Amino acid sequence: MAVKNNWTHVGNGLHKASMLSAIMLATGIFSSPAAHAGAIREVLANEDSILVKFDGAVNKASVFTLAGPNRIALDILGGTTDKGTSLAGGPVSNVRLGQFSFDTARVVFDLATPALVTGGYFSADGRSLKINLRRAVASEFSSAMGRGKINFLPPALFRSKPPKKRYEVTAPIGRASQRGMPKIYGPSDPTLPLVVVDAGHGGHDPGAISPHGGKREKEVTLAIAKSIRDELVKTGRIRVALTRDTDRFLVLQDRFGIARKMKADLFISVHADAAGSEQANGATVYTLSETASDREAQKLAARENKSDIINGVNLGGADANVSSILIDLTQRETMNVSADFAKLLIRESKPNMRLRSNSHRFASFVVLKAPDTPSVLFETGYLTNAKDVAFLSSRAGQRRVGQSVASAIQVHFARKLASR
Ligand code: ZN
Numbered sequence: 242m243a244v245k246n247n248w249t250h251v252g253n254g255l256h257k258a259s260m261l262s263a264i265m266l267a268t269g270i271f272s273s274p275a276a277h278a279g280a281i282r283e284v285l286a287n288e289d290s291i292l293v294k295f296d297g298a299v300n301k302a303s304v305f306t307l308a309g310p311n312r313i314a315l316d317i318l319g320g321t322t323d324k325g326t327s328l329a330g331g332p333v334s335n336v337r338l339g340q341f342s343f344d345t346a347r348v349v350f351d352l353a354t355p356a357l358v359t360g361g362y363f364s365a366d367g368r369s370l371k372i373n374l375r376r377a378v379a380s381e382f383s384s385a386m387g388r389g390k391i392n393f394l395p396p397a398l399f400r401s402k403p404p405k406k407r408y409e410v411t412a413p414i415g416r417a418s419q420r421g422m423p424k425i426y427g428p429s430d431p432t433l434p435l436v437v438v439d440a441g442h443g444g445h446d447p448g449a450i451s452p453h454g455g456k457r458e459k460e461v462t463l464a465i466a467k468s469i470r471d472e473l474v475k476t477g478r479i480r481v482a483l484t485r486d487t488d489r490f491l492v493l494q495d496r497f498g499i500a501r502k503m504k505a506d507l508f509i510s511v512h513a514d515a516a517g518s519e520q521a522n523g524a525t526v527y528t529l530s531e532t533a534s535d536r537e538a539q540k541l542a543a544r545e546n547k548s549d550i551i552n553g554v555n556l557g558g559a560d561a562n563v564s565s566i567l568i569d570l571t572q573r574e575t576m577n578v579s580a581d582f583a584k585l586l587i588r589e590s591k592p593n594m595r596l597r598s599n600s601h602r603f604a605s606f607v608v609l610k611a612p613d614t615p616s617v618l619f620e621t622g623y624l625t626n627a628k629d630v631a632f633l634s635s636r637a638g639q640r641r642v643g644q645s646v647a648s649a650i651q652v653h654f655a656r657k658l659a660s661r
Contacts, residue, residue: 278401279368280321284348286333290361291350291372295320298367298401303390304358308383311352315372319401320346332356332376355382358391365494367399397421397495398502422503426470427480434507434654435480436473437500439608440466441512444490446548449515451624453631458624459488461633462511465621468643469509476651493548497611507582507653508616509646510608513633514541515625522626523597524590526583527618529576529610530603542604545618578615582653586617589649593641594632595622619646
């Protein structure tokens with residue numbers, strides 16, 4: 242039987258938080274923690290999951306376990322605890338909640354029997370967090386203790402800004418619609434086509450690693466994405482933005498989400514593959530299809546789609562929603578445009594770089610699932626092949642890939658203009 246709880250405070254954090262608030266109000270030099278925070282509205286613990294609902298955007302959630310007595314603690318960065326209800330159930334005997342620090346809300350779940358967090362995700366709108374639970378034996382629980390925190394991130398578009406550091410003066414920011422969006426390079430004319438280039442992987446996700454010198458896919462893709470950007474800027478007729486221009490991790494939804502939010506005319510995700518055989522070489526262009534063109538393409542899509550799952554925790558969230566996007570008419574039209582662009586990209590790459598036979602393939606890549614943005618995934622070569630990795634890691638090679646992509650893009654938009 243579930244027990245209804247009122248909020249109870251954890252430790253003396255709340256007292257400190259109130260003191261801080263008072264200082265903040267008195268000095269007026271930084272905003273109150275609630276200004277950019279989401280309040281926890283509801284916490285529900287069940288047999289196999291915990292659901293936390295917020296009334297606004299939060300920045301991040303992390304979970305860890307504590308023994309003696311057994312507990313699961315959940316910290317919500319950019320969260321507050323001023324209102325809401327909780328319901329214990331399943332292995333959770335009691336729910337307690339308090340403001341751990343001025344920028345972090347903490348929920349503690351007292352456990353009647355040992356239980357482990359096996360994963361979880363934020364909803365697509367960032368307003369709820371589901372954490373998966375599994376009852377465990379004592380030895381499993383104690384070995385989980387050493388694993389540290391498990392982090393969950395809301396989709397970037399619905400993530401609150403990280404809480405302000407104390408004493409930081411709030412500076413005016415740009416237009417609200419552009420907040421958090423990448424910089425646009427090239428001409429400032431908004432009627433010119435916009436291309437979003439996505440450097441695959443990044444941060445804690447290295448992607449493929451080369452057996453020849455240890456080059457990591459995330460570095461190669463970033464260098465190539467920058468080269469594509471530079472070549473596009475040279476044309477003077479195309480605007481371009483990068484999903485990332487540093488070594489950082491982005492979930493797949495955020496990658497195409499940026500392209501959609503910016504109303505991009507084209508989205509290109511750059512990768513470099515790995516194969517069992519060191520002989521495999523050359524580039525392949527992939528476009529979206531619910532049925533893969535071949536088994537190899539299907540396996541590659543499964544590998545690339547895994548980018549969101551780290552240590553069994555799905556960082557992408559709302560996975561089911563994305564993978565169940567129905568191919569409606571809009572998407573069909575988008576897929577046709579994507580396929581046309583893929584053919585152009587192959588044509589323009591041929592003189593510049595090695596391509597595989599059968600170089601246009603199809604599979605169900607999550608990163609290509611924007612229903613309204615023509616998208617291709619460009620596997621520029623194999624990091625397992627010595628010649629490919631040397632080419633893709635060299636400035637000259639990167640420039641040739643950049644030139645191939647830029648000229649395909651120019652022809653693509655020239656055709657579009659002509660057909661109007
Ligand atoms: Zn990749």
